[in-house]
Amino acid sequence: MxxxxxxxxxxxAGASIAYFLGRLGVKTLxxxxxxxxxxxxxxxxxxVGKHHFDELSMPYPKGDELEGIVKGISIYSPSEQHEVFVSGEGFEIHRIKYTQRLLSDAISRGVExxxxxxxxxxxxxxxxxVGVKIWSGGAKEIFSKVVIDASGNARAVVRFLPKSWPVNEELVLGDANIxxxxxxxxxxxIDNPEVLRIYINNDVAPGGYWWYFPYSKMERTVNIGLGIRGDLRGLHPKELLYKHVFSRPEFKGSKVVESGGALVPTRRPIPSLVWNGIAVIGDAAYxxxxxxxxxxxxxxxxxxxxxxAIKNALEVGSTSAKDLWEANTCYMIKYGGKQGSLDIFRYFLQKLSNDDLEFSISKKLVNGNELNEISLRGKFEVGLVDKILKLSSLLSRPSLLLKLRTVVKYMDLIKEHYLKYPSTPEGLNKWLHDLNKILKNYHDSLM
Ligand SMILES: Cc1cc2nc3c(=O)[nH]c(=O)nc-3n(C[C@H](O)[C@H](O)[C@H](O)COP(=O)(O)OP(=O)(O)OC[C@H]3O[C@@H](n4cnc5c(N)ncnc54)[C@H](O)[C@@H]3O)c2cc1C
Structure with a gap:
């Protein structure tokens, strides 16, 4: 076959690419x-933010694929006395029904x-x-011009590839949340079910946060979870959630409909989404x-x-790293650079004490619109930097002030570096070497 x-x-990720490949008329399994x-x-x-669907011309979830409308997110300080409201439209999506809808669209266009x-x-x-060995009611070999690893944290395909291929970079647990x-x-x-809630508190969710996401279309139904940095041995998100969150009176008598956990890679993307005959997307690509x-x-x-990139590579008749490379230049410009600079910001946030977090939220160092801008662009605008520095200095927080200066500088450096992502595979090693140098200098300076 x-x-x-x-x-x-x-x-x-897999259903999304099946949807796109179906529309491009690519013979896909x-x-x-x-x-x-x-x-x-x-x-x-x-x-999921609504802007993603708009930017990619993807269909909005509808009918029973849509479990809630989102109008914004409230982010609470450790004491829960203060909050920042970030306005923004989004959806609570039914994971199975929406995935099936994308796959059904692809199947109707010939995808198997x-x-x-x-x-x-x-x-x-x-x-x-050049292909895959699978077990599907028996052992089978299937050949293809490109294999796409969309297996999430399993990284089922790339983990078999040589370490020298840049699609196979292992995840370090400190760069993940559980x-x-x-x-x-x-x-x-539930009051205000169209507002999602995020609670930041290092005692409850170290290196992460706990959330309360109501499904506004489903009366009294809510998604509650907790994530912690992946390398914190001896701590378990389920135990922390039960100890600190489900013990609250609002959960008394509540009924569990579904439960489960998983690893979330929270870092910059893998160095390359493609190599010879292989592409990686979604969580497998970080x-x-x-x-x-x-x-x-x-x-x-x-x-x-x-x-x-695959469609164009198939047209020229080669699926080498070079001919698939435009996948990288597309992704790194659209999102990878922002991920790189937010990775810098994430490391800074994970080092803040509850006291610093309480201070930053209560003094409104950053308001909701500004936070939205940072999250969308991966950048602190100059006016905002001046405002924060002035406030921190006025409110005599010298150590926070120093750290903030460093973070802003390195976020800019990383973003600029991603804009120089190489246009061919030959430039990748030098680019990676320079990236790692910037990251090392940053980590050293925040020690
Ligand atoms: C608790 C939690 C909360 C989250 N909340 C949000 C949120 O609110 N919003 C958001 O945008 N993201 C959220 N995320 C992240 C989001 O869920 C993932 O980024 C996204 O689902 C990744 O999709 P994926 O297709 O890459 O991976 P997956 O959804 O994991 O899909 C991988 C697929 O590969 C299949 N597979 C694996 N190994 C093999 C194999 N050997 N052979 C065949 N098939 C295989 C699996 O069965 C699976 O279907 C959250 C993650 C977690 C863990």
């Missing part, structure tokens, strides 16, 4: 461990779906991935926003960039 493209994994009825199921907060299928290993010939969430039906009515941990929107962006 042979295809132009085989996609391993039909989660949000998409395979997942899960059978059709469960495809897309995954522990998640289910929140294979559920209950276990990817086992890639077939490599002359330094080029998150656990439950969907619960509460006894009482495309999650390092600060808020949302990865659905960026999964769609990585899928769009990779699908277009």
């Amino acid at each position: 042979s295809y132009d493209v085989v996609v391993v994994g039909a989660g949000f 998409i395979a997942d461990l899960k059978p059709w009825d469960f495809v897309g199921s995954k522990p998640c907060g289910d929140a 779906f294979l559920g209950g299928t276990h990817f086992r290993e890639p077939i490599i010939k002359d330094d080029h991935v 998150a656990y969430r439950e969907i619960r039906v509460l006894e009482n009515h 495309v999650v926003n390092p600060v808020h941990g949302g990865g659905k929107g960026s999964s769609m962006i990585s899928a769009k960039c990779v699908s277009e």
